[in-house]
Amino acid sequence: MGLLKNTCFNLLAATSMVFTPVLWSEATVAQNIVNHSPSQTNEAVAPDSSISGVFDTSGGSVEVKTVKIFVNDQDVTRNSTITPNFFSYRPTQDLPPGNNKVRVEYQNTNGQQWAVGWNFQVQRPQVALEITSVTHNATNTALGAGSTFLTTINGTPGAKASVMVLDGATMRRLPAQEVSRGVYVANLSLGSTDRINDGVIVGRLERGDKTVYGAASQAVVFNPSAAVTQVSQVETTTTQTTQTNQTQENTLTAAPIIPLRPEFISHNNGDQIDTAGFTLEGKTQPNARVRVVVEQAASSSNILGAIATGVLNSRQLLETTVNADSNGEFTVNVPQPRLLDSGIKYSVTATAEKDGRRDTTTLNLTQK
Known part of the structure; x- marks a missing residue:
């Protein structure tokens, strides 16, 4: 089989990948692979994640004996599961953190040779659970009834988050959502009974058996008679825009593959x-x-x-x-x-x- 020039795909997991056969002449039949995993558009995956894909046999059945699978340029075919419809590989040791690449080569029953490659990210070693900052939107003026109180926690990704509003002997807990990697947001619509003077805002992150706390550097004041202040969740806007751009750019077409054979x-x-x-x-x-x-x-x-x-x-x-x-x-x-x-x-x-x-x-x- 002719060997391959790497071609990388940035695809959603459910998106079909169109292959180009390893031929000098123009291909007359295209062949696809679907549901490949991990996908580059996913969040970074665990170091022991399996690698897999499904062959679309509409362009000809796959010759199982010709399939070769490479991970980071290492031939892992012998440790892979391969059928005419499916291939998978579970690493025998943890994949390195950061960028990893996969290349699959095979031939179908029509004698056409195919190749595809894609990259994906592996999680960095998990750092200790930590909170780097806690901020809120009531730093300069009191918030009145009808206002929206917004708190943002920056810290370790993938944790369970909440915000505690402390006023003397009372405590109110607000659930927080991770709106982008390591950024957690909690909000509260203030009513006519919400009154706090010099309140303390404390962020809380929990993962497994570990819990950490972090306090905002400035106090908060709720005063029902203060002017109404509505605040947009600015922290999430940039993240959402970035994700939209990635989705628009997540489909690439394979280039023709030149055989190694002279x-x-x-x-x-x-x-x-x-x-x-x-x-x-x-x-x-x-x-x-x-x-x-x-x-x-x-x-x-x-x-x-x-x-x-x-x-x-x-x-x-x-x-x-x-x-x-x-x-x-x-x-x-x-x-x-x-x-x-x-x-x-x-x-x-x-x-x-x-x-x-x-x-x-x-x-x-x-x-x-």
Whole structure:
């Protein structure tokens, strides 16, 4: 199977991913994968999260034996569950925090090769439960009846949050919601009986068996006769806008995948050479290293000349290694044999290597 150039997808978990086959010619049938997980649009996932996806077989059933799964460039196929419809992998050890990448390669029963890759985020190691700030909107003036009292807690994400309003011996608890990562908001519509002088606002976060508290630096005053103040939850506006933009940009289309296996574009198998020496031109994956070996076999019509020059049997005419350019193209100049005669057979073997992978192709030519 030709190997792959990474192509990353930023997709919702339920969004189909459209593949491009590993072919030099334009594809006539598209094949999809659906419900891949984890998705890049999700929140950061746990380090032991499974990786999975469902094959859409409308473009041809999947050849299970050809499926390869790579996580962070490591082949994890042997530790994966693979069927004609589904693949999954559960890490044998925790995935590293931050960005992780997946690549899946396979072939369908129509002989088409496919590849897809996507990135997802893994949670950083959990820090100790903490509150970094507690703020509210009653810092400069008293809030009157009909006003909205708003408190914001900034702290560790993923906790259960609440706000306590303390006034002497009385305490009122308000539930808080995590409106964006690590930002919790509680609000209260004030009525005619809500009166507090120099109240204390305390934020509370709870996760597992841990609980932490943090107090606002300024007191709060509720006075029913004060002017009405309505406050929008400004803290949530930026977060909501960002999430909307991400949703609009979460679909990308796969680019064509170039096989690692070299393909000669200057000659076809069985071509005749009508020059003294010739130039091979080919293509592979960009920046791959290509080892080219050319062997010659003397023409049966000139046995005496072959004996005299020592090329009666097949012998190596050229061995060289070149680097493909950024477009995957490479060129090799082949010298003329010591005995140039019609009917000489040339056997060309080209092996491309990249990222620890290799693939080989052969070409047979004849001197005219």
